[in-house]
Amino acid sequence: MSTYSVNTQLQPKGSTGVVDWKRHANGTAVWERTLWKKLEVGDIVLLHDNEQVPADIVVLATSDPDGMCYLETKNLDGETNLKPRKSVKATMGISSEEDLERSSFYLDSEPSHQNLYLYHGVLRYEDPV
Incomplete structure (x- = not known):
């Protein structure tokens, strides 16, 4: 497993590309548009x-x-039925950019593989209370 920090660069997706959440030197974060191909491991996608x-x-x-x-x-397996997914319990309360900016978490994740239905990872989350 590898550890990735996700509190330095956050990326949400826009309809024609990806909007990139960049943390600047002064500690503030802003949204910037970028391309899907520029997504990196650890980016956050909206x-x-x-x-x-x-x-x-x-x-x-x-x-x-x-x-x-x-x-x-x-697009991955040809199945058209919707598959239910549930958010990570520790982070499901993130509901705004401010919540996201205050959050600090790390994801220990297995590498990518072909099985769409199996994933193992551990999220370490520090509650910003």
């Missing part, structure tokens, strides 16, 4: 309804109060 997922992801939070979302994998 997805909206009916947008394609540009990379392998771990669901940190959703707009659903129970942390649920539904993914279609037809």
